[in-house]
Amino acid sequence: MKLTVRELAVFSMLGAVMYASKIIMELLPNVHLLGVFTIAFTVVYRKKALYPIYIYVFLNGLFSGFATWWLPYLYLWTVLWGAVMLLPRRMPKKIEPVVYMLLCSAHGFLFGVLYAPVQAIVYGLSFQGMLAWIVAGFPFDFIHGVSNFFCGILILPIVSVLRLAEKSTGI
Numbered sequence: 297m298k299l300t301v302r303e304l305a306v307f308s309m310l311g312a313v314m315y316a317s318k319i320i321m322e323l324l325p326n327v328h329l330l331g332v333f334t335i336a337f338t339v340v341y342r343k344k345a346l347y348p349i350y351i352y353v354f355l356n357g358l359f360s361g362f363a364t365w366w367l368p369y370l371y372l373w374t375v376l377w378g379a380v381m382l383l384p385r386r387m388p389k390k391i392e393p394v395v396y397m398l399l400c401s402a403h404g405f406l407f408g409v410l411y412a413p414v415q416a417i418v419y420g421l422s423f424q425g426m427l428a429w430i431v432a433g434f435p436f437d438f439i440h441g442v443s444n445f446f447c448g449i450l451i452l453p454i455v456s457v458l459r460l461a462e463k464s465t466g467i
Contacts, residue, residue, distance in 0.1 A: 297343055302465070307344070310337060311351025318356070326407075326440040331400040332447050334373050336454040338380040339396075340462065349373045364418045368411045375410055376403045397448030405441030408433035 299307070310333070317329045330352070337345035353373065357366045379399055387395060408430050416426035 299344075299347070303344065303347075307341075307347035308351055310348035311355060314348060314352035315355040315359075318352075324443075326404070326436050327443040327447070329447055329450065330373070331376060331403050331444045332450050332454065334376045335380050335396050335400055335448075336451050336458065338377050339451075339455050340458040342381065345377060346374070349377060364415075367418065368414045372407070372410055376400075379403070393449070393452050396451045397445050400448035400451065401441045401445035404444035405437050407440050408437045 314330060314333045317333070321328045333352075334345070334349055337348050341348075353366075353369045356369060360366070376399070383395065383399070411433075412426050412430050415421065415429060416423075421429060
């Protein structure tokens with residue numbers, strides 16, 4: 297996946313937009329546009345969407361610290377990227393927004409479950425301890441999933457803008 301200078305610039309900006317959106321929305325716990333951007337970038341850029349996603353992950357670690365909380369970020373967004381990659385490229389226009397919104401929502405609801413294995417390993421939790429950690433996080437995952445669903449309404453408008461931008465540059 298060789299990148300052009302233009303792609304490097306675009307993906308860097310998109311990763312920075314992801315990070316900036318997270319910082320701006322930190323006032324609302326577990327409400328953010330990261331799933332929205334991950335899905336939109338994957339729909340438009342497919343495999344190359346990993347570049348802005350991991351630029352975001354790197355920026356997050358750089359500015360907030362490469363600590364144990366950051367380790368799951370190395371795969372959390374890739375799980376969502378992979379789920380989008382498995383979806384058919386051409387879906388009926390009527391179900392497309394609902395599918396993307398539900399997928400974004402599912403990632404939010406499952407965030408704690410996906411996050412838990414690394415926490416269990418790092419902190420030496422037993423399987424039961426890991427399950428207790430997951431259960432304790434359910435209220436936060438509920439907020440995350442519901443907010444991701446409603447934020448997911450922005451996925452297709454972002455996809456449209458990105459496709460228009462790509463078309464206008466002749467790529």
